[in-house]
Amino acid sequence: MSEMINNREKIELTADLRQEKLKEIILELHNGKSVEDVKAKFEEAVGSISVKEISQLEQALMQEGISVSEIQSLCSVHAEVFKGSIEDIHRSEQPEEQPGHPVHTFKLENKEIDKLVNFKIQLHFERFQQDDSKEHALKLVEDLNLLYDVDKHYSRKENLLFPYLEKYGIFGPTQVMWGVDDRIRDSIKKAKQLLTDYNGNKSEVMDTLYFVIREVTEMIFKEEHILFPMALNTLTEDEWIKIANESDEIGYCLTAPEKVWVPKRNEVDEEALSDGYIRFETGLLSIKQLELLLNHLPVDITFIDQNDVVRYFSHGKERIFARTKAVIGRTVQNCHPPRSVHTVEQLLKDFKSGEKDCEDFWIRFKDKYVLIRYFAVRDEEGSYLGTLEFTQNISPIQEITGEKRILSE
Structure with a gap:
């Protein structure tokens, strides 16, 4: 038992000395020594370092009176010194x-x-x-x-x-x-x-x-x-x-x-996760049914919340404008090129102030004639909750003539 206690004391002493050496090295950097000089000394004296020791080191430096702003200025140098020497942390599960x-x-x-x-x-x-x-x-x-x-x-x-x-x-x-x-x-x-x-x-x-x-x-x-x-x-x-x-x-x-x-x-069965239902004022749909329903609409839908953050877009078979999941959580201003941001800003300003409830645009895009509609989404009290973008290729609609009253063959 006494041998175990002595071993523990030696380990703790080694850790303390190691911490002191690390502190000395960073203070030398702080006082103007070159990165190469310090890196060589670091490798000779310390060898490798764990992430826990880096955390302890930064806190020890703060306790020594070095300000947070000074440590920030040394942060890049720390990384350069420690590159290639940080121990891999092995876990049974990752x-x-x-x-x-x-x-x-x-x-x-x-x-x-x-x-x-x-x-x-x-x-x-x-x-x-x-x-x-x-x-x-x-x-x-x-x-x-x-x-x-x-x-x-x-x-x-x-x-x-x-x-x-x-x-x-x-x-x-x-x-x-x-x-x-x-x-x-x-x-x-x-x-x-x-x-x-x-x-x-x-x-x-x-x-x-x-x-x-x-x-x-x-x-x-x-x-x-x-x-x-x-x-x-x-x-x-x-x-x-x-x-x-x-x-x-x-x-x-x-x-x-x-x-x-x-x-x-x-962990649960994926099917069980999709069995949830949403009750609406006019009906009941499963989450799966709702998603499929939105994705089968012959239009593209995107929803932007009251903070101008993109929260949802439908994922139909033939989207007019490309969307990736990366846009979720981005502000809508950052989803547009700089030359058109002012238009987006004005539209949202009008919706938020209540000056407008909708705005329409129509453009030629490749072989399509695209109608882009924006609607302010408001709750029962009229408070602005976001904007709905509705995009549709209206070329086939413009070609309609006469009447159709029977099923297609």
Whole structure:
């Protein structure tokens, strides 16, 4: 027994010394040492590091008197130093690999964010660098409109995941990461504004875009190698269920969960899930019947809620305008090109103020003549609840002549 106690004391002492060494290394960075010098010392003195130790390290630095803002400025350097040295956390079960689990969804989004930033935006960044034409500036504005969807990714992390970590006394990483998230949001807005009002200040645009690309990429690494493993080793399954259930309210970034996550202990037959019924004032339909009914309508329907967020679209056989599940949870303004956003804004303003209840447009689109109708959705008291978009190809209707009173052969 005494031997076990002595071994435990040795382990605790080793952990304390390790923590001190890590603290010394970060403080050296803080005092101006180069990343390469510190990285070499880190590898020699420490070897590998667990996500738990990174969390403890950031909190220890805060207790030492280093402000959150200073730690945020070192955050990218931390990631560079720790790359390739963070231990894999082995679990007997890996719920984050199950589609619909919040971490699985976060990682799914990170893949799309990475593709957008390091392929599409990087390409347009290089083209703008060579030729700062209006065309190239507009391409980047459209890219940044898409990228600002990252706000939903960060908001779910900050408002759903962080509170649970803080419940377990993990404050350092959450405060540091939230600050970096805000800097990324501000930089995306700044880059978009600089490009929209471009007046030849090319170097400022390039610096801001470079910052966005670098920080978004670094944040993906920090989430997947530090935040998510730490959260998976801390939160209970019940807490993950609550996060998954509340995620729809905030929405998703560039993609959406592949399916609803049902933990093994709660697994039920898929048919049983679809047997739910909805009672309307004029009838009763199963969820399956309602979905099929909406998808069989010869029109496309999209619903935007009172906060301008896309909540639903029908999925018929031949949609006129392409829709993907990634639009669910996005603001409708970010689903339109910059040149038409002002029209969307005015339409919603008129609906919300009560000045209008509907608006119609008709356009030629490929081989179709398309009628697009918008209706303000209001409750019994007249309060605005959202907007219904109704799209239909009216070419076949315009071709109708005479009368038809018998069945087709």
